[in-house]
Amino acid sequence: MEKETTIYDIAKGLGVSPATVSRALNNSPVVNKETRQKVFDTATEMGYRSNMFASNLRRKRTHTLGVIVPRLNSHFMSSVIAGMEKVANEAGYNLLISQSLETAKKEAANVMAMFNSRVDGLLVSLAYNTEDISHFSPFIKKGIPLLFFDRVAEHPKCTSIVIDNMQAAHKATSHLVAQGCTNIVHITGNLKRNVYADRLKGYKYALIDNELPFDDSFIISNDLSEEAGMEAAGEILKMNPLPDGVFVANDACAVGCMKILKQAGISIPKDIAIVGFNNDPVSRVIEPNLTTVNNPGHKMGEVAVRNLIIHLDGFSDIVAMNTITLNSELIIRESSLRKG
Amino acid sequence: MEKETTIYDIAKGLGVSPATVSRALNNSPVVNKETRQKVFDTATEMGYRSNMFASNLRRKRTHTLGVIVPRLNSHFMSSVIAGMEKVANEAGYNLLISQSLETAKKEAANVMAMFNSRVDGLLVSLAYNTEDISHFSPFIKKGIPLLFFDRVAEHPKCTSIVIDNMQAAHKATSHLVAQGCTNIVHITGNLKRNVYADRLKGYKYALIDNELPFDDSFIISNDLSEEAGMEAAGEILKMNPLPDGVFVANDACAVGCMKILKQAGISIPKDIAIVGFNNDPVSRVIEPNLTTVNNPGHKMGEVAVRNLIIHLDGFSDIVAMNTITLNSELIIRESSLRKG
DNA sequence: TATTATATTGAAACCGATTGCAGTATTTTG
DNA sequence: CAAAATACTGCAATCGGTTTCAATATAATA
Incomplete structure (x- = not known):
């Protein structure tokens, strides 16, 4: 089980500092193009892969979105998830998926798990018997974007994706x-x-x-x-x-x-x-x-994730629209x- | 947006060292029971949540399992996923799910993404047109457990879950x-x-x-x-x-x-x-x-994840069985x- | 040529939890 | 009562990137 190569290994092999390697790998414009190329070359050569924990720890971003649905095995929901996965994957985000099995209790537990996993945003379709949404307050308090789809809840700070x-x-x-x-x-x-x-x-x-x-x-x-x-x-x-x-x-x-x-x-x-x-x-x-x-599940999933990511990437600090309605026929x- | 509380905050508030707080939170037997209780109390009081990146970075474990399936929106697959989610959730593991959309190319890309996310193990059902499994070699080389289910591949180091x-x-x-x-x-x-x-x-x-x-x-x-x-x-x-x-x-x-x-x-x-x-x-x-x-999808998902977790937690260092066959009728x- | 702007790089301090090792206090044993 | 075992606790290094700030080198300007 060979050891992982780190930016330090690359730095040593190239006679530059880890800082430069980090910048090069992140395509920072301040590093010289030739240096960057050399870094990339030795990186692939040495089989380097970024350690996301180190990166996340420092940057305080996980690039992971949480999804809580009542059940995974319905046609509608699995279509939604498929749509979400498509967009998330394309944008370099991961999806952390869990199911409430239609109970408010498990939903609350899942919310906490998502919170502790530090997801960058949370996408939720409510359980059958959820009465209020107080269990989401950790997200709202911390300003972590919370987005409801299909089975939504009214909240001034949350966007909802629905059909009419x-x-x-x-x-x-x-x-x-x-x-x-x-x-x-x-x-x-x-x-x-x-x-x-x-x-x-x-x-x-x-x-x-x-x-x-x-x-x-x-x-x-x-x-x-x-x-x-x-x-x-x-x-x-x-x-x-x-x-x-x-x-x-x-x-x-x-x-x-x-x-x-x-x-x-x-x-x-x-x-x-x-x-x-x-x-x-x-x-x-x-x-x-x-x-x-x-009921356009696939599209709903796509729209939900795209919306969330746009929000996360800071392009729409404007007032996030509160409800997005998709067409159904x-x-x-x-x-x-x-x-x- | 209030600041996160860390073990350092707890330590300071309690007049003990961060080391003790860490040990207490992990239920280490060496720390005094009263101390542990106090740590837990102030932790909840201060709204502490563990920073998994720091922990993962140090421990080199992610407690995350990768899942790659051909499509999410089939009844069988969503049942499998539901079963996986259930067991993983109960055991404190997260699931990172992606779909190959039945193409070997996207499958390979997903494998790399999973590799870079440093999942602790990978569960795969092969795409329709996957010819060989060389794109899984990073996992095999690194000794990261790789488990196939339903649409499996023969490999001496991998367990398969199938029906007959x-x-x-x-x-x-x-x-x-x-x-x-x-x-x-x-x-x-x-x-x-x-x-x-x-x-x-x-x-x-x-x-x-x-x-x-x-x-x-x-x-x-x-x-x-x-x-x-x-x-x-x-x-x-x-x-x-x-x-x-x-x-x-x-x-x-x-x-x-x-x-x-x-x-x-x-x-x-x-x-x-x-x-x-x-x-x-x-x-x-x-x-x-x-x-x-x-085709017992839900059960297949449960068995697959349970098996993987047992393996990860080191309880079955013995020779992992190579094929598990579930009953179908x-x-x-x-x-x-x-x-x- | 002296001075200023620009480009590129490095040193070192983080991020937050874990853990080997050493230290102190308390209890047990001879 | 001294020596040894036991029970806790703390120090400090470590995991691997990121980023601020300063340093150096080179090019542009006066």
Whole structure:
């Protein structure tokens, strides 16, 4: 196990000082071009690699971004992460990723771990049951940039990256109405999370705008898992009269719901039209194919990291914009098409 | 932006030396229990957090594991990552994750990045077109543990975590035979990757063991995407006589294949029985539900990281086992059930 | 030619935790 | 009571870059 070469070795081998080597390796303009070239040459020759700890210790920058997500293994989230990784990698940043497994407790623990790892910035999508964001205060106090995406929290110092959930839900619901639905059930998650609260609002306003009654008893709230969707379908089947449309806040739950409805002999979309949310791969597999809202996860990840890095590199000391909204669009498939 | 507190601050505030503070914080047995308690108290009181760079610089350990995967946004891979994250987090390790996007070039770049980040160990699943593993030599030369999972490479110094792909494929194929199939097509990926080569072997030996002919023209090789599956279905439809079974090396491709076959009026499983691989969520959504091999991604991630950490913590200086094989099982669903 | 500006380099002090070695105080043993 | 063992604690070097400040050499200007 040979020893690591350091700038001191390079310096000795070249008869210059470590200071010069350091400057040369960092492309400092003050060092002579020939010297720099010589340094680079011997560096590669000796198999030198920079010791990031020494560097970080001195510079107090880690070039590492923390990411906390509820779960890694959903299509949407892994797309987000993929987008983040792409941009971060290109910009020379590392990603430290952890999952809260949907609990506020683990989220708080992860936040502290990230804090102790001294990440340069933190990207967060909140857990299902996070009540308040006081556990992020170490970051806010220290002025370390904190950025929320998808499941966001309001905070004057934090940027949020979202889609317009209300508008998307409005479109989805209006689409159902346009297809002739008048009794539309909405299945949603924890209303403390903006994404679900906003989708509910969009649903509600769409009904109102279309002069349909809004009825609390048409709202089913659960954890949006596939199993929960199956249970929700059971409830729907008991309703009298039977609803003729269902807008579900994610695709997994919509799929579970569809499975049971189909088993019960309901024809989709003829008896009940269904719209999901996220555009997960399953939405193009279930039969009939699921109408859904495309949630641009990959792009969201890219935008989030790019934004954070720009901020870190000091190019936008201006007032960081507080909310960035990405476009999403309704993808209409057979599960909701009752006309033409 | 208040200044960071260091062990020096704690030392000063307590009238002891930094050395004692360091030892106390690391639970060294030599320091007096009362002293230790006092150190811990003032540490929390002053809002101390350890500076990992200083510590890493001195100890030459990063407590960070590198992970390189082909893509993050597949169900299998995100499950693996989730499992890894769980174990790593519990053991106080960080995860540095990057994706090769299935190209050997980016894989090599990521390896170097990991090397320069001085990860304590590296976990890799190879890219689609990686030809040799010479780009890992910096790790091997330096004796930094390198562990492959799923898509592995043979190397005397590296541990591999896999499932028994050959056996799984053998079971899958034999199952098709047991269902009365005699003309079985196999759709596979790049045969340089063990997973696909082994699945092909399993398919082949199953045919032989069941006294069916093995025919090269029944092998379709592509990139296993859903689109590729659709194209493959086109080829299958042109075959004369029409095959009565298809074993596909992953679920996404199997799904694409099924879509086209169904469109063409083929009845699954009556005309053609189908088996996939991985047990992706789509396999329980497509109709008929897809028979597939359960690939325990989450567990694979857990085992990989646990193994690596045990190795790093020096508990298994013995001869590290070279291959760990996890169990997988065939999950039989309607897409292949022609009897009983 | 003397003076000033410019270019390039080096010495040494950091950054913050860890650890070998030595020192002191207290307790145990002979 | 002296000698030896035990229990803590502190000093100071170390890890490997970065950066301030001063020094020297060379070129430009008066």
